[in-house]
Amino acid sequence: MTPKRRIPVYEPLLGQQERELLDDCIRSGWISSIGKYIPRFERQFARFCDCSHAAAVSSGTAALHLTLAALGIGRGDEVIVPSLTFVATANSVSYTGAKVVLVDVTEDTWTINPEQVESAITPRTKAVIAVHLYGHPCDMRPLLAITRPKGIKVIEDAAEAHGAEYSGKRVGSLGDAGCFSFYGNKVITTGEGGMVVTNDAELDSRVRFLRDHSMDAERRYFHPEIGYNYRMTNVQAAIGCAQMKRINAMVRTKRTLAQAYSERLRDIEGLLLPPEKEWAKSVYWLYTVVLERAFGISSAELARRLASAGIDTRPVFIPMHQLPMYATRRRFPVSERLSRNGLSLPSSPSLREKDIDHICGRIRRGKSGGMHP
Ligand SMILES: Cc1ncc(COP(=O)(O)O)c(C=O)c1O
Known part of the structure; x- marks a missing residue:
């Protein structure tokens, strides 16, 4: 379909x-x-x-x-x-x-x-x-x-x-x-x-x-x-x-969208939500989640399953030390883990609550394998 x-x-x-x-x-x-x-x-x-x-x-x-x-x-x-x-x-x-x-x-x-x-x-x-x-x-x-x-x-x-x-x-x-x-x-x-x-x-x-x-x-x-x-x-x-003229409203909207995502995704095992330290006010530019082993599938697989439901996502940036011009023998394990397992979800200010319901529902189904063709 x-x-x-x-x-x-x-x-x-x-x-x-x-x-x-x-x-x-x-x-x-x-x-x-x-x-x-x-x-x-x-x-x-x-x-x-x-x-x-x-x-x-x-x-x-x-x-x-x-x-x-x-x-x-x-x-x-x-x-x-x-x-x-x-x-x-x-x-x-x-x-x-x-x-x-x-x-x-x-x-x-x-x-x-x-x-x-x-x-x-x-x-x-x-x-x-x-x-x-x-x-x-x-x-x-x-x-x-x-x-x-x-x-x-x-x-x-x-x-x-x-x-x-x-x-x-x-x-x-x-x-x-x-x-x-x-x-x-x-x-x-x-x-x-x-x-x-x-x-x-x-x-x-x-x-x-x-x-x-x-x-x-x-x-x-x-x-x-x-x-x-x-x-x-x-x-x-x-x-x-x-x-x-819109900037303050945009910041508010992005924070509201992030809250809507977090409320719906909080209880999913193996899914880490984006951080916000007590001293921070984040604007959640792209709402980004990190998949742990307990989630059951990889971020690339979840991206594929969401794409087949019409939902666009982005992988997290590839760390600089994994690009040819900045390659070093040193390891940066946190950057590597976030890059490998992270996925940015739709974050447009025009998103509606029902879009977020739909996306989060698909993430749950993706996790349980319900979206396999
Ligand atoms: C962290 C960061 N730095 C710098 C840039 C460069 O900005 P621009 O694309 O406007 O050159 C971007 C985004 O594109 C970015 O995400």
Whole structure:
């Protein structure tokens, strides 16, 4: 039987307000990287993150690369990165010529392990990238206690965590800079896009300089160093401004959906639910479960069974040390286990309660083998 409606892992929420601001860009002709929506989006996003500065860029990857470049990180330096992340985190370090130093994540946050960071520090360590994975904040207090006295910078990769909080403070405002993505499946979107937020005025102006081919503010076409074109367009920023009207509702909705999933899945043997530490407010970017042996089938098999019922899922990221360019002989068992056994479930803000009933019902049937053809 063909399923009636496929449930995607994620679909963005776009509507009349996005359409109106996009129409304005087209009517006015301001479709490139100059226009009123860029500074407006930057101001709104800085305020949302409780930061004094925000610079809009072309992607989350660009945000990370620019931040590292603006901090002067390059060849001969080391940057500590969790093995369990999306590849952009590690690649942004490689773009600068610095060395990626991997550490594992913790069982109870799925994010960077501060103790392993401490052991990985060498005289060459210039920065740590703290990835707030799947919308759950990293444990920032121990991380900052280790890095601050040594002058090591902490960059938050908050690509998946808009609106998440650590002890009541919004992510992005906790380290030296926060990098966000506005790709189509993120908490808010601009299609492609990113943002660097910081309370450091000097860092912000370096990011702005480098994102625009390092052009001298006083002398057009004078470029004293090699920069990049990492600008955001006014069209993207217009969508961003419209999305900012929804951002608080989006965070609330994602938390409500996560609660609905957890209520329905809590009693299933062998199914670990996503973490939320007592100091954390997660935004559950993708609601992700981990299958233990007691569940009876593998995450890949459950994904297949759900797909045949019209339900899309995503595997968890492959850890960096299992990719050819970052391969090492060291093992990162927590990252490996989460990657092997994790599965992200549909997490669109438009999901209805009856969709969640349907998905959770199928997970139960998948476990008991009832969905075998
Ligand atoms: C953890 C993480 N870092 C960085 C990025 C890169 O963002 P973008 O796709 O906007 O370049 C993403 C997502 O795509 C991500 O999930």
